[in-house]
Amino acid sequence: MTGKEETYIEEAFRTNWIAPNGPNVDAFEKEAARLLGVQAALAVQSGTAAIHLALELLGVGKEDTVFCSSLTFVASANPILYQGATPVFIDSEPDTWNMSPIALERALKEADQQYKLPKAIIVVHLYGQPARVREIKRLADQYGVPLVEDAAESLGSLYHYKPSGTHGAFGIYSFNGNKIITTSGGGMIVSDDEKAIEKARFYATQAKDPAPYYQHSLKGYNYRMSNILAGVGRAQLEVLELRVAARRKVFEKYEQELSQVEGFDMMPELTGTRSNRWLTALTIDDSKTGVSAQNLINILEKENIEARRVWKPLHLQPLFKDAQYYPHFEDQDVSTELFNQGICLPSGSGLTTEEQHRVLNTIRRALPSLVMNKRVL
Numbered sequence: 001m002t003g004k005e006e007t008y009i010e011e012a013f014r015t016n017w018i019a020p021n022g023p024n025v026d027a028f029e030k031e032a033a034r035l036l037g038v039q040a041a042l043a044v045q046s047g048t049a050a051i052h053l054a055l056e057l058l059g060v061g062k063e064d065t066v067f068c069s070s071l072t073f074v075a076s077a078n079p080i081l082y083q084g085a086t087p088v089f090i091d092s093e094p095d096t097w098n099m100s101p102i103a104l105e106r107a108l109k110e111a112d113q114q115y116k117l118p119k120a121i122i123v124v125h126l127y128g129q130p131a132r133v134r135e136i137k138r139l140a141d142q143y144g145v146p147l148v149e150d151a152a153e154s155l156g157s158l159y160h161y162k163p164s165g166t167h168g169a170f171g172i173y174s175f176n177g178n179k180i181i182t183t184s185g186g187g188m189i190v191s192d193d194e195k196a197i198e199k200a201r202f203y204a205t206q207a208k209d210p211a212p213y214y215q216h217s218l219k220g221y222n223y224r225m226s227n228i229l230a231g232v233g234r235a236q237l238e239v240l241e242l243r244v245a246a247r248r249k250v251f252e253k254y255e256q257e258l259s260q261v262e263g264f265d266m267m268p269e270l271t272g273t274r275s276n277r278w279l280t281a282l283t284i285d286d287s288k289t290g291v292s293a294q295n296l297i298n299i300l301e302k303e304n305i306e307a308r309r310v311w312k313p314l315h316l317q318p319l320f321k322d323a324q325y326y327p328h329f330e331d332q333d334v335s336t337e338l339f340n341q342g343i344c345l346p347s348g349s350g351l352t353t354e355e356q357h358r359v360l361n362t363i364r365r366a367l368p369s370l371v372m373n374k375r376v377l
């Protein structure tokens with residue numbers, strides 16, 4: 001928190017706006033839309049709810065398929081199931097760790113031949129790194145499939161100077177506690193289509209018809225953000241650039257030290273993009289380092305340092321065991337490789353230099369000791 005949140009929360013208390021909706025929500029939506037350069041924004045209770053609304057607006061239903069990045073958090077794809085639709089997962093490509101345009105093209109071509117084009121494509125900008133938006137958008141446009149950007153992790157990231165989440169039909173953000181800015185829990189859906197966002201507002205407010213009594217013709221949701229939490233969001237939005245700078249600095253420090261190590265490869269940043277570096281991620285080739293990502297996580301944990309594996313790809317999840325999957329190349333499954341080798345290091349905006357040194361020292365110590373252990377074995 002920055003401290004300024006209290007001012008906005010206090011205002012909500014003083015005016016007794018303890019409800020979903022209210023002046024903070026209106027202001028938060030306007031301020032976010034201005035910052036992102038979009039026509040309209042709707043604040044909701046989670047990023048997941050925002051994705052769900054996007055799929056609802058695009059008319060995704062039971063007979064439909066939706067293409068989705070495989071290397072992501074399960075929340076990207078759960079709303080596909082909420083709609084009773086079928087996910088098809090698309091692999092990553094090495095330069096962004098995000099949706100492979102090569103795999104996507106293959107998937108679209110096959111779907112087209114079977115007269116079964118997806119109702120939407122959900123492209124994720126993993127750990128803040130924008131996907132190859134231009135190539136993906138070109139394919140989406142070519143086949144007439146709307147693009148939903150899951151920018152839950154990439155608020156503040158840029159693709160050719162334009163914010164991630166503003167390139168497709170809809171963009172969604174998350175303000176969950178772990179994200180680059182937070183409202184403790186919350187999300188947002190944005191678009192240049194104001195009418196669509198108005199419709200999202202309608203769905204998110206129990207789909208109440210404009211009648212003088214409670215009348216409902218459509219299935220709705222209770223997804224609106226509370227006026228108190230929107231107050232937190234307003235203050236957080238003001239420091240977004242500072243947060244991005246802090247996270248990038250954390251990444252750079254890790255990069256300086258770890259890119260020296262043979263077998264350590266930092267998550268790339270595609271030319272023409274700025275990642276918010278939400279998390280510092282890298283891959284470890286244990287044939288060169290003698291220590292795997294999981295080994296290192298265990299070693300760090302003994303020092304009370306929390307590191308994590310890269311998301312387990314959705315096509316490997318028991319939940320989606322029957323789902324179709326398109327790898328980058330027929331004989332190269334990039335997301336599985338990234339899952340096997342990837343690690344996310346402590347990356348908080350508030351991470352101090354001392355703390356980061358402690359992480360780095362622990363990693364340094366882990367390398368020779370494990371190599372030594374191996375020799376003993």
Ligand SMILES: *Cc1c(COP(=O)(O)O)cnc(C)c1O
Pocket residue numbers: 045046047048049072073075076124150152153173174175176185186187
């Ligand atoms: C966090 C996250 C979400 C979901 O956001 P919530 O606000 O937690 O519902 C969706 N997609 C990705 C990639 C995320 O990291």
